[in-house]
Amino acid sequence: MNAYVFPGQGAQFPGMAKDLYSSSEKAKSLLESANEILGFRITDIMFDGTAEELKETKVTQPAVFLHSVVLALISEDFKPDMVAGHSLGEFSALVANGVLSFEDGLKLVSKRALAMQKACEINPSTMAAILGLEEEKVEKICASIDEVVVAANYNCPGQLVISGSHKGIELACAAALEAGAKRALPLPVGGAFHSPLMEPAREELEKAIDATHFNPAKCPVYQNVTAKASSDIDEIKENLKIQLTAPVRWTQSVQAMVADGATHFTESGPGKVLQGLVKKIYREAEVSSI
Template sequence: MTAYVFPGQGAQFPGMAKDLYESSPEIKDLLESANDILGFRITDIMFDGTPEQLKETKVTQPAIFLHSVALAKTSDSFKPDMVAGHSLGEFSALVASGYLSFEDGLKLVSQRAMAMQKACEANPSTMAAVLGLEDDVVENICASIDEVVVAANYNCPGQLVISGSHKGIEIACEKAKEAGARRALPLPVGGAFHSPLMEPAREELEKAIDATTFNQGVCPIYQNVTAKASTDIEEIKENLKVQLTAPVKWTQSVQAMVADGATNFVESGPGKVLQGLVKKIHRPAEVSSI
C-alpha cells in the first residue's frame, strides 16, 4: 500500500515551485488563483523572495501548502491508500485526498498562520530539538520543570522537539544534556507551536474550521493528534481543532500506517525531510518524492 505524506514548516526554500509553475499550465492556474484568494502575490515571494521573506509565517505556511498540493493535484500517479501530514502538512493532506476544497484549505492555512503569528507576538516563546534520548526521558524532564514546556513533535526515535516558554526551554535543554542527550538546541522558530501557549490561535482556528465545509475523502488520513486512521468528518474536524495545542505524533503515525499495510511512502512537497524521518522510523519502508 502507498502512503502519501506532506511536509510542514521548515521545508520552504527560495525558488520553490517555480519550475512547476513554468512547466505546467494547470499548476500556473492553481497558483495564480492562490494569489487572488490570499490578496497578495505569494508566488513572487516563493520564486524570487529571500530566505527571510519566506520565513514570515503568513508566507511560509501557504507557500509549503501550495507547493505540496500542486504536486499532488497534477500527478497522474497520485492514488493514495492513506495520507498524513506533519503539522501544517495535515491541511495539504486533507486537500489532496478530497476532504477539503483547494480554496477552503488555503483559506484555513492562511488563517492558521495569522492566528499563530498573533499568539507568538502575545506570548514570546520557542522550541528546541532534543536528540539522542528516549521519549519518556524527555517527557519526564518537561514535567519536572515549573514552566510551560511540553513534548511537541515526536519526529522519529531519538528526535523529539519540545515547545514552551524561553526559560522553560532553556532549563529543559540543560537537563536534557545532563541526562545524556546528544544535542539539545533551540530552533529558529517564532513561538511555542503545539503547546498550551497556542491556545489563542486554537480558539481562532476552531471558529474557522466550524465555518468550513468538509467532504468525504478518497482514503483514510492519519492525524497528528491521534496517530490513527480516520475517515469520519466530524472526528477529523475535532482532531484538526486541537492540533495547534497538541503534540505531532509523527513517529506513531508512521508506525500505524506501516501496521495497516503501508510499504511505500511518497513525499509530496518541497524537500525530503519526511522521507528521512520515515526511514528512521521504519527502515524497510520504500521512500520517494512525487
C-alpha cells in the first residue's frame, strides 16, 4: 500500500517550486491563484527570496504548504491508500486527500501561521531537540520541571523535540544531558509550538476551522494528535483543532500506517526530511519523492 507524507515548517528553501511553476501550466495556475488568495505575491519570495525572507511567519507555512500540495495535485501518479502530514503538513495532506479545497486549505494555513506568531508574542517561548534518550525518560523530565515544558514532536526513535518556556527548556536540556542524552539542541524557532503556550492560536484557529467546509476523505488520514487512521469528518476537524497544543506523534503515525499495510512512503513537498524519519522508524520501508 502507498502512503503519502507531507512535510512541515523548516522544509523551505530559496527557489522552492520555481521549477514546478515553469514546467507545468496547472502548477502555474495554482500558484498564481495562491498569490490572489493571500493578497501578496508569495511566489516572488519562494522563487527569488532569501532564506531569511522565507522564514517570515506569513510566508513560511503557506510556502511549504503550496510546494507540497501543488506537487500532489499535478502528479498523475498520486493515488494514495493513506496520507499523513507532519504538523503543518497535515493541512497539505487534507487538501491532497480532497477533505479541504485548495483555497480553504491555504486560507487556514495562512490564519494558522499568523495566529501562531501572535501566540509567540504573547508567550515568549522556544523548543529543543533531545537526541539519544528514551521517550519515557524525556516525558518524566518534562513532568518534573516546575515550568511549562512538554514533549512536542515524536519524530523518530531517539529524536524527541520538547517545547515550552525559555526557562523550562533550559532546565529540561540540562536534565536530559544529565540523564544520558547524546545531545540537547535548542532550536531556532519563535515559540513553543505544540504546547499549552499555543492556546491563543488554537482558539483562533478553531473558529476558522468551524467556518470552513470539509469534504469526505478519499482515503484515511493518520492525524498527529491520535496517530490513528481517520475518515470521519467530525473527528478530523476535532483533531485538527487541538493539533497546535498537542504533540505531533509522527513515530506512532508511521508505525500505525505500517501496521495497516503501508510498504511504500512517498514524500510530497520540499526536501527529504520525512523520508529519513520513516527509514529510522521502519527500516524496511521503501521511500521516494514525487
